Amino acid sequence: MDEQHWEKRYRSRARLFSGAPNEVLMTEVRGLPPGQALDVGCGEGADARWLAAQGWQVTAVDLSRTALRQAATAGAGSAGQVAWTHGDPTVHPPPAGAFDLVSLQYFPLRRVPGHRALCGLLHAVAPGGTLLFVSHSPAEVGPQYDGYYQPAEVATLLGNGWRVLTDESRPRSGPPPEGTHHTRDTVLRAVRGHRQRAGGPVIRPARRVLDSDERRTDVGGETDRRAPGVRESGTG
Numbered sequence: 166m167d168e169q170h171w172e173k174r175y176r177s178r179a180r181l182f183s184g185a186p187n188e189v190l191m192t193e194v195r196g197l198p199p200g201q202a203l204d205v206g207c208g209e210g211a212d213a214r215w216l217a218a219q220g221w222q223v224t225a226v227d228l229s230r231t232a233l234r235q236a237a238t239a240g241a242g243s244a245g246q247v248a249w250t251h252g253d254p255t256v257h258p259p260p261a262g263a264f265d266l267v268s269l270q271y272f273p274l275r276r277v278p279g280h281r282a283l284c285g286l287l288h289a290v291a292p293g294g295t296l297l298f299v300s301h302s303p304a305e306v307g308p309q310y311d312g313y314y315q316p317a318e319v320a321t322l323l324g325n326g327w328r329v330l331t332d333e334s335r336p337r338s339g340p341p342p343e344g345t346h347h348t349r350d351t352v353l354r355a356v357r358g359h360r361q362r363a364g365g366p367v368i369r370p371a372r373r374v375l376d377s378d379e380r381r382t383d384v385g386g387e388t389d390r391r392a393p394g395v396r397e398s399g400t401g
Contacts, residue, residue: 167228186211186214186215187212187271187299188337188338189299189352190212190216190297190299191215192338193297193352193354194216194219194266194295195219197265197266197295199216199220199265200221200222200265200291200294201221201222201224201265202216202221202222202223202224202264202265202266202267202268203223203224203226203254203259203263203267203268204216204224204225204268204270205268205286206226206228206269206270206272207225207226207236207249208227208229208232208236209235209236209239210225210232210233210235210237210239210240210247212225212270213225213240213243213249214236214239214240214242214243214247216266216268217240217243217246217247218243221246221266222246223243223246223247223248224247224250224259224264225247225248226250226251226253226254227249227250227251228252228253233249236249254285254286254289255275255282255285255286256282258282258288258289259286259289260289261288262288262290263291264290264291265291265294266290266295266297267286267287267289267290267295269286269298269299270297271299273313274286274314275312275313275314276312276313276314280322283319290357291357292357292358292359293356293357293358293359294357295355295357296327296353296354296355297352297353297354298314298316298319298352298353299316299350299353300314300316301349301350301351302348302349316332316353317351317353319353320353320355326357326358327355327356327357327358328355328356328358329353329355330354330355330356331352331354331355332352332353332354333351334350334351335349335350336348337349337350
């Protein structure tokens with residue numbers, strides 16, 4: 166599922182998804198004190214706009230420039246609170262400890278040796294910050310997704326510096342996405358410990374974590390976080 170795949174999907178119709186924020190995001194995040202949020206695979210931007218309306222400063226990242234243009238147009242009222250960013254945070258890791266919330270809503274995160282992509286995203290959670298990882302139930306997806314992380318698997322990999330608050334399968338509260346049969350979600354919500362160093366180990370058992378130079382690649386380069394429009398990641 167590369168950039169070409171997602172570009173083709175978003176160009177295939179005027180709007181690919183409902184335009185409403187994900188119910189799990191609203192349920193799990195409502196009530197958290199707003200701060201810096203990273204929306205991984207933001208698509209057309211409904212989640213990012215909802216987060217901005219709750220007071221969050223959002224870096225919204227996606228592979229598809231088409232989706233980001235649509236998101237930026239629909240989110241004109243959130244200018245100054247959402248940075249629409251083109252890039253792949255699994256290739257160019259976000260800055261370590263920079264986000265109070267890292268949200269992956271149905272983002273296809275492929276397993277790689279040493280969990281490098283996963284480590285990069287976990288490192289991005291600030292001490293005291295929240296990881297929210299949501300996926301469709303494994304029983305409702307095909308074997309083509311066997312090579313991708315599920316929230317329950319990530320829960321078993323988290324190091325001792327994490328506190329898991331939610332690790333469960335639950336019924337969807339609304340209708341499934343158009344053309345799908347999904348009726349259940351798997352949800353992981355975990356908080357990174359205040360006492361853990363931002364660059365400390367994030368998974369277990371002990372494996373190589375990202376070197377400091379790898380961790381410092383900003384999803385937005387040197388562009389101002391508050392700048393409107395679409396920007397490129399890994400630049401600068």
